[in-house]
Amino acid sequence: KAGVTQTPRYLIKTRGQQVTLSCSPISGHRSVSWYQQTPGQGLQFLFEYFSETQRNKGNFPGRFSGRQFSNSRSEMNVSTLELGDSALYLCASRVYNEQFFGPGTRLTVL
Amino acid sequence: GIQVEQSPPDLILQEGANSTLRCNFSDSVNNLQWFHQNPWGQLINLFYIPSGTKQNGRLSATTVATERYSLLYISSSQTTDSGVYFCAGYNAGNMLTFGGGTRLMVKP
Numbered sequence: 001k002a003g004v005t006q007t008p009r010y011l012i013k014t015r016g017q018q019v020t021l022s023c024s025p026i027s028g029h030r031s032v033s034w035y036q037q038t039p040g041q042g043l044q045f046l047f048e049y050f051s052e053t054q055r056n057k058g059n060f061p062g063r064f065s066g067r068q069f070s071n072s073r074s075e076m077n078v079s080t081l082e083l084g085d086s087a088l089y090l091c092a093s094r095v096y097n098e099q100f101f102g103p104g105t106r107l108t109v110l
Numbered sequence: 111g112i113q114v115e116q117s118p119p120d121l122i123l124q125e126g127a128n129s130t131l132r133c134n135f136s137d138s139v140n141n142l143q144w145f146h147q148n149p150w151g152q153l154i155n156l157f158y159i160p161s162g163t164k165q166n167g168r169l170s171a172t173t174v175a176t177e178r179y180s181l182l183y184i185s186s187s188q189t190t191d192s193g194v195y196f197c198a199g200y201n202a203g204n205m206l207t208f209g210g211g212t213r214l215m216v217k218p
Contacts, residue, residue, distance in 0.1 A: 033206065037151075043196065043208040056205050088151050092206075097141040097160075099198075099206060101153035 004102035018079040025093030032074040037088040116209035131182040133197035
């Protein structure tokens with residue numbers, strides 16, 4: 001069974017731009033979660049989607065949004081990028097309570 | 111307060127040595143998992159261990175849920191074990207909450 005995939009793997013943007021990241025979960029997994037990892041804040045939960053509905057949301061500004069499609073693939077969007085948004089963005093899918101992570105998208109904001 | 115706390119924050123070992131990593135979690139955290147983050151950033155599942163003991167090769171883990179801690183044992187460490195180890199559990203809001211990690215360096 002293929003693992004969680006994320007695209008793109010690396011991205012460079014400038015302040016003020018917007019970005020969309022994509023995540024495909026493990027086949028059969030209906031829950032997709034997004035996390036941000038920075039050296040200063042560690043790994044922080046962004047949001048979780050299940051059956052196209054946002055089920056949980058972490059403490060991030062409204063510039064961070066997401067959605068999930070009927071095939072369980074998910075996208076995350078960050079608008080009006082700030083320097084502090086530079087981070088590794090990780091996506092995970094889960095069955096019951098065990099989460100499985102993708103390789104991540106490394107975003108650099110210049 | 112801190113919901114998931116890991117110790118030690120940094121650990122340097124000689125190849126072949128054994129080590130124990132600890133994860134303390136608050137009473138609002140459950141369904142613990144251990145991960146290894148490789149140099150490329152991917153989180154690799156090690157154990158899903160809400161309670162009890164599991165073993166996988168040179169690695170084993172024990173969670174004592176009633177005392178709110180989990181231990182990860184690495185025996186006969188190898189240089190490929192280097193990286194950051196995270197424990198994580200679900201908080202009261204059903205969001206996976208991570209500890210700060212233990213950065214392990216295994217020297218040849």
